[in-house]
Amino acid sequence: MTLRVAAYSKINDTENGDRIFERSLSCLSFLEARARQKKIGAQPQSRTQELKAKVEKLKKQRDRLRAEIDVNQNLQKLRSTMEGNEELEMADDSENAKLLMLMAKHTQLKDALLAHHLMGGYDVIKTNQDKSLCFSLATAYQGNILETYNIEICLSKPLRILRHNIPPFIPVEALAEEENMQKNVRGFLDALSLHLNGFAARKQQLKLVKERHASVEVLESNALCSHLVLMFTKPKEKTALLCSLEYSDHTRSLPTHVKIQCEEQDLSGSAQWQKNTQLLQDTPLHQALESMRKTGQIL
């Protein structure tokens, strides 16, 4: 490149310039040809050259792998030391060591935040330029993690619920009043979480009943899943039984009242059906039905 600049600056001196210019040009073309040759890699360099290049490449790969394995091991060690709350001694003060520490700290913090989330924490986030807080309410039933609901509360006094995606049959505003949200946000969220988890549990039970018990008909159900009427069929006589379940405590996943009736028979004397009524009150719906089916009481 320097050659090219030199060539152009000499153009002013015409006579001499022409000669120098010519010579520079030929120099340039020679260099360009050589460069082109190098790029193409030209004819296969000797086998030795090829082998040397491959060895270099593998060496780099090996070093990189060793480094990554080391880093992973060091991160593990750092994490163990951090959790043991021992004093972290930095034997090595290099930039690399500092970066490693930061990496370990980063993963530790992320894991702690995950723990909070899994423990049913409210995952509080500041939003709206720090003027509001957004909370997440997780629901789960029998190990299945179900829907997550969100609610945004404005921090200006008095506290106001800005928005949420909670279904209308859950009395959010009423709970806010009852639980004194103004003074105790966590108490309000706890109560809301109870209602949401109760609902999620009942909804899930109904879903499993529909999936696993085709012979049980759901005659009535409401959006809150707090009122259910099912129809069972007795296996031998094929008589129909009507079962109504009331869940008057909306925070619970089990019913408060269960009634089983049969048109043809009076079941109040039957010890078996008394037991079944109790079973339905003490056990999750889909499990109770499973047990009744296994013992041949219903289809």
Place this chain on the structure above:
Amino acid sequence: MEAELEAELQKLQAEVTDLEKQLQDQRRVMDFDFRGNLLHTLGVVCSQSAVPMERQMLALRLQEEVDELEEDLKRQTQMNGIRVVSCRRRREEESLEKKAVAERAGGSISAQRVCVSGVCSELSFQVEFKLSELKFGSRTKQTLSDLNIVMEESDLQSFSSFLSRVEESQDLLLFFRTLRTFCERCDERRRTFAHLQTEHPSIVSLPEGQRSEVMTLSLPQLPGCVLLVHWSVQVNKEGGVKSSVELLPKIPENALQLFQSSPVAGAAEAFHSLQRILGVEGALETVVMAMSHDQ
């Protein structure tokens, strides 16, 4: 020359294959989530060629992220009332059948084992479980299983039947909700007892120390006569937390004979009525005040 190089090449290739397997084995167990700045940092730390300026810049950026994460953690700790001491995760292989089922349905399944130890208002706990994730396109289904909970020994009694139920139903959320409520009630007890002891040190004593379930009220002029207040916080197997406060007078035989009717039976009932009207704190205050006025 060529032969030497070829030999070296073979040796290196074997080394690299071995190292790749080692790295895979590591990754199979460890579950570091490398992405964004963290991934970039991994690259820099592993390479020999990064410029010091690049390392410094990365360190600054990573420090910023770490600071933000620490702020976030503080907020969560305050909001959730629980302090996480450690959270360790490990990848776990799902059974071949589960993997096959998932793949047949067009999805994928992965699992990890999570172990969290923490403290809720001085009560330590350790929770371990398996978290499986089933992915179908953009939908994810998470399931918790194999739940195992260990609590500090001293509180195991009140919790044991609840714990076994919760472990069976894998209800992690219920466990923490109940734990928090239990701790809140115990804190109420501790505060009330501490307050009464500070105000009336000659009458009130806590035989079991700070976190005592029992508070004794006695007057120096009446040796041997003690009013025992037992404030128990119980957890039933469904996770309901209930406080109950009982008043038991302990009066020596010779003193009892001085009374016409039994003062003991009446006192417990009377205290219950007082509680219904004034609440626990009010009732206890009233009793202690009554005793201090007698002095």
